[in-house]
Amino acid sequence: MNVIENLRMALGSLMAHKMRSILTMLGIIIGVGAVIIVVAIGQGGEAMLKEQFSGAGNTVELLFQPPEEEMEANPNLLSQAPFKQEDIRALEGIQGVKKVVATSSEFSSARFREKTVDASVTGMNNGYLEVNGLKVKKGRNFSSSDFLSGRRVGLISHSAKEELFEGRSPVGEIIRIANQPVEVIGVLEKPSGLFAFGSVEVYLPSQTWRSVYGKSEYSQVALQADSADELKAVGEEAAKLLNNMHGTKESYQVINIEEITEGIGQVTRIMTMIIGSIAGISLFVGGIGVMNIMLVSVTERTREIGIRMALGATRGQVMTQFLIESITLTLVGGIIGIFSGWGIASLVSAFAGWPSLVSWQVVVGGLLFSMIIGIIFGLLPANKASKLDPIDSLRYE
Amino acid sequence: MIELESVSKTYTVGKENVHVLNDVSLTISQGEFVAIMGPSGSGKSTLMNIVGCLDKPSAGSYFLGGENVSGYKDAELARVRNQSIGFVFQQFHLLPRLSALKNVELPMIYAGIKKEERMERARKALEKVALADRMDHLPNALSGGQKQRVAIARAIVNSPKLILADEPTGALDTKTSTSIMELFRELNEEGTTLIVVTHEPEVAEYAERTILVRDGVVLHGDARARREKL
Numbered sequence: 001m002n003v004i005e006n007l008r009m010a011l012g013s014l015m016a017h018k019m020r021s022i023l024t025m026l027g028i029i030i031g032v033g034a035v036i037i038v039v040a041i042g043q044g045g046e047a048m049l050k051e052q053f054s055g056a057g058n059t060v061e062l063l064f065q066p067p068e069e070e071m072e073a074n075p076n077l078l079s080q081a082p083f084k085q086e087d088i089r090a091l092e093g094i095q096g097v098k099k100v101v102a103t104s105s106e107f108s109s110a111r112f113r114e115k116t117v118d119a120s121v122t123g124m125n126n127g128y129l130e131v132n133g134l135k136v137k138k139g140r141n142f143s144s145s146d147f148l149s150g151r152r153v154g155l156i157s158h159s160a161k162e163e164l165f166e167g168r169s170p171v172g173e174i175i176r177i178a179n180q181p182v183e184v185i186g187v188l189e190k191p192s193g194l195f196a197f198g199s200v201e202v203y204l205p206s207q208t209w210r211s212v213y214g215k216s217e218y219s220q221v222a223l224q225a226d227s228a229d230e231l232k233a234v235g236e237e238a239a240k241l242l243n244n245m246h247g248t249k250e251s252y253q254v255i256n257i258e259e260i261t262e263g264i265g266q267v268t269r270i271m272t273m274i275i276g277s278i279a280g281i282s283l284f285v286g287g288i289g290v291m292n293i294m295l296v297s298v299t300e301r302t303r304e305i306g307i308r309m310a311l312g313a314t315r316g317q318v319m320t321q322f323l324i325e326s327i328t329l330t331l332v333g334g335i336i337g338i339f340s341g342w343g344i345a346s347l348v349s350a351f352a353g354w355p356s357l358v359s360w361q362v363v364v365g366g367l368l369f370s371m372i373i374g375i376i377f378g379l380l381p382a383n384k385a386s387k388l389d390p391i392d393s394l395r396y397e
Numbered sequence: 398m399i400e401l402e403s404v405s406k407t408y409t410v411g412k413e414n415v416h417v418l419n420d421v422s423l424t425i426s427q428g429e430f431v432a433i434m435g436p437s438g439s440g441k442s443t444l445m446n447i448v449g450c451l452d453k454p455s456a457g458s459y460f461l462g463g464e465n466v467s468g469y470k471d472a473e474l475a476r477v478r479n480q481s482i483g484f485v486f487q488q489f490h491l492l493p494r495l496s497a498l499k500n501v502e503l504p505m506i507y508a509g510i511k512k513e514e515r516m517e518r519a520r521k522a523l524e525k526v527a528l529a530d531r532m533d534h535l536p537n538a539l540s541g542g543q544k545q546r547v548a549i550a551r552a553i554v555n556s557p558k559l560i561l562a563d564e565p566t567g568a569l570d571t572k573t574s575t576s577i578m579e580l581f582r583e584l585n586e587e588g589t590t591l592i593v594v595t596h597e598p599e600v601a602e603y604a605e606r607t608i609l610v611r612d613g614v615v616l617h618g619d620a621r622a623r624r625e626k627l
Contacts, residue, residue: 005506016494307490310451311551312479312507314472390451394490 003324010325013297014332021329024293027286028333028373029340032366034279036341038272039362041348044355046268059101059131060235062221062242066251077251083218083242090241091223096234098226099127102218104209110156110202111176112164119160119200121177123209123218129155129188131224139171139186142205150207154182158190159198177202180212283369286333287377294326294381305385306393319386326378327371334370338363398558398590399425399448404457404467406443406613417443419613420457425592427558430585432601433594435610442563444610445594449482449561450474462558479507483552487564489544491536497523497547498532504555522550526580542573549580553589560584562593566600578603 014021064082071077083102091100103124110119122128126147129135136155146153154177161170170184182204191198210216225234235254242252298305305318313321345356406418417440425431435441446452447459450466453474459467466477478484491500501519510518523532526546536544545565552560562581566574574597582603585591593604601607609616 012494303490304492307492308503308507309475310449310478310484310490311504312475312555314475314507316472317475317507391446394451394486 006321006324007328009321010328013325014329020293021332024289024329025286025333025336027282027289028330028370029286029337031279031283031286032334032337032370033341033344034275034282035369036338036358036362036366037345037348038275038279040342040345040356040358041354042268042272043359044345044349044357046264047357048355049264059222059224060231061255062223062235062238063253063255064251065253066248070248070251074248077248083221085216087242087245088218088221090245091221091238094223094234094237094241096226096230097223097238099131099224101125101128101131101222101224102206103128103220103222104206104213104215104218105220106178106209106213106215108178109176110160110164110200111179112170112173115164115166117160117163117200119177119202121202121204121209121212123204123206123213125206127224129203131222135189136186137189138169139184141186147205147207150205150211152180152182152208153185153205154208155186155188155203156184157188157198157201157203160200160202161187163200175202177204177212182208182212283373287330287373290326290329290374291377291380294322294329294378295384297325298322298381298385301385302388302393302396305388306390306396309388309390310394315386318388319382322382322385323375323378326381327374330370330374330377331367334367337370338366341366398427398429398462399423400458400460401447401454402458402460404447404454404459406440406447406452407455417613418447418454421613421615422457423608423615425590427590428585428588429606430582430591430604431593432604432607433592433610434596434601434607436596439610440613441594441610444615445561445563445592448559448592449484450477475507479504480555481558483549483555483557483560485545485548485552485560485562485565487567489536489541489548489568491544491547491551493536496533496535497528497539497550500536500547501551501554504551508555518554519550522554523547525553526550540573541569542576545569545573545577546580549577549584553584557589559590559592562591564595565593566595566597574600 062083066077088100088102091097101124103122105120105122107118107120109116110121111117126142126144129141137158139155142153142155145151154175156164156170156175164170164175165173170187173184174181175184176182182202188201188203204212206218223234223238225231232254239252239254243249246252308318308321309315342358345358348354349356401421401423404418404421404423405416408415408417421444433441433444443452447454448461450461450469451474453469454467457467458465461477462481464477466474469477484490491497492503495503498516498519501522502515505515505518520529520532523529526549528543528546528550531539531543531547536547539547560581565581566577569577578600581591581593591604593600595601
C-alpha cells in the first residue's frame with residue numbers, strides 16, 4: 001500500500017463530495033491566500049520603499065543642518081551658502097566616490113507666451129537624471145557641452161508640458177524662467193508609481209541655473225559610491241571633510257539610510273504580523289473545519305472501514321488512508337490559496353503600481369504549512385477510524 | 398486446517414459476563430465444505446468471526462493452517478485475513494464508488510502487489526465468476542447475483558486457503574442462490590476449504606458436513622452429508 005495508491009483513493013473520495021470538499025478547503029484557501037498576498041505585497045513594498053529612500057544607484061544625500069549650539073556660536077551660518085563649488089571639487093576627491101551630484105533649486109515662474117505657471121527649477125550637473133532614474137521621453141538629453149558652456153537649454157517634466165503647452169510639442173520652443181529665455185530641448189517621462197504625482201519642474205544645467213539666478217552655490221549634494229558597501233564610510237568621510245572645510249562640527253550630516261530603512265522594515269513587519277495573525281486564525285478555523293468534516297467522513301464510511309479491515313487492511317493502513325485524505329484536502333486548498341493569493345497580489349500591484357514579490361520560499365512555506373495543518377487536524381479523525389472494531393463496522397448501517 | 402481447542406468467548410455487559418461461546422472444540426480439514434447452522438443468538442456469528450480472524454477468543458487456542466493465531470496481534474491478524482481467508486457476506490459489502498474490477502483489486506492493494514499484476518489477476522478472477530463483461534460497472538449497476546459474484550471474485554483473488562461465507566444467499570432469490578452455491582461447489586472442488594454460515598437447509602445441503610451451534614455450544618452429532626457418504 002504505497003503513497004500513490006493512497007493519494008489516488010484520497011482524491012477519489014474528495015471528488016465524490018466536490019461541494020463539501022471545496023467548502024471545507026475554503027478556510028485553508030483564504031488563510032494561505034491571505035498569507036501570500038500580505039507577504040508578496042509587503043516584501044515588494046518594502047523593497048520599493050527602501051530603493052526610493054536609499055536612492056537608486058548607491059547614493060547618499062548630504063544635509064546642511066546646523067545644530068542649535070553651532071547656530072548660537074555663529075549666527076551667520078544659515079545665511080552662508082551650504083555647498084560651494086570648491087566643496088564639490090573636494091568631495092569629488094574622496095576615495096570611493098564615483099560621482100557627486102550637486103543640485104540647486106529655486107521656485108519661480110515659468111512662462112510660455114501668455115501662460116504662466118509656478119515651477120521648481122533645478123540646476124544640476126551631469127549624472128543627476130541617471131542617478132534619479134529620470135528618462136527623456138521626447139527631444140534630447142543634455143550634452144556635455146550644454147553642461148560646460150552653460151547654454152540656455154532646459155528639460156521640462158511631463159506636468160510642466162501639460163500645463164504650459166496644452167498638447168503642443170514643446171521641443172524647440174522658448175520659455176521664460178524668471179524672465180530669462182530658455183530653450184526647451186526635451187520632455188521627461190511621466191513618473192510611475194503609487195505616490196508619484198507629477199509636479200511642474202524645469203531642469204537646467206548648473207552653469208545655466210547660476211547665470212539665470214545669479215547665484216553660485218548648490219543647495220543639495222548627493223554622493224554616488226563605487227559600491228553599496230562603501231556607501232556609509234564614504235558618506236561619513238564626506239560629512240567630516242565638509243565640517244572641516246567650513247569650521248563646523250556637526251552641521252554637515254549624512255542622511256542615515258539604515259535608520260530609515262529600519263523604520264520602514266519595522267512598519268511592514270508590524271503590518272505583516274497583524275495580517276499574519278488574522279491569516280493564522282483563519283487557518284486554525286479552517287483546520288478545525290477539516291477535522292470536523294473528516295470526523296463526519298469517518299462515521300459515514302464506517303462500513304467501508306470494516307470492509308477494508310476484513311480484506312486485510314491493518315489499523316496503520318486505515319490511519320494512513322484518512323491522514324493522506326486530510327493532507328490532500330488541505331494541500332489542494334493550499335495550492336488553490338497560493339495561486340489565488342498570487343493572482344490577487346499581481347492584480348493589486350498592476351493597479352496600484354506597487355510591486356509584489358512572491359518568492360519560492362513563501363510558496364514552499366505555504367505548501368508545507370497547509371500539509372502540516374492536514375496532519376495536525378487529520379490525526380484525530382484518522383486515529384478514530386483506525387480504532388474501529390471491524391465486526392461492528394461491518395454491521396454498521 | 399482449522400483447529401479450535403476449547404475456545405470461549407465472553408463479553409462483559411455492564412457487570413455481567415455473557416458467555417457467547419462455551420468451550421468450543423472443532424476441527425475442519427483442508428478441502429472440506431462445511432455448513433454452520435444455528436438459530437440467531439446461538440453464537441454462530443461469533444464463531445465465524447473468530448474463525449475469520451476478525452475477533453480473538455477469550456480463552457482457548459485457534460490453529461489456522463498450523464499457525465496458532467489466537468495470540469496474534471491486530472496487524473498479524475490483518476495479514477492472515479488478507480492472505481489466507483476470503484470473505485463473502487450476505488450484504489455483499491462492495492465499495493459503492495469503485496468499479497467491479499477495483500473492488501476485486503482491493504485485497505491485492507493491501508497485499509502490496511504491483512498494479513499490472515493486480516489488474517491481470519482481478520480480470521482472471523472476474524472471468525472465473527463469469528463477469529468478464531461487467532468489469533467496469535459500479536456495484537449499483539449490477540444485480541444482486543452479480544454483486545455476490547464480484548464479492549466471490551474478491552474473496553478468491555489472493556488465492557486463500559479458506560473461504561468464509563456468511564449467509565451468502567440471504568439476499569438472493571432461489572434461482573440466483575443455486576447458481577452462487579454451484580460456484581461455491583466448483584471452488585471447493587478445486588481444493589478451497591469452504592465454510593458457509595446459513596439457516597437455509599437447501600444451502601446446507603451443498604456442504605459435506607453441517608455443524609450445529611446452539612447456546613454457545615457446538616453440537617457435533619449431525620453429519621448428514623458424512624453419513625450419506627459412508
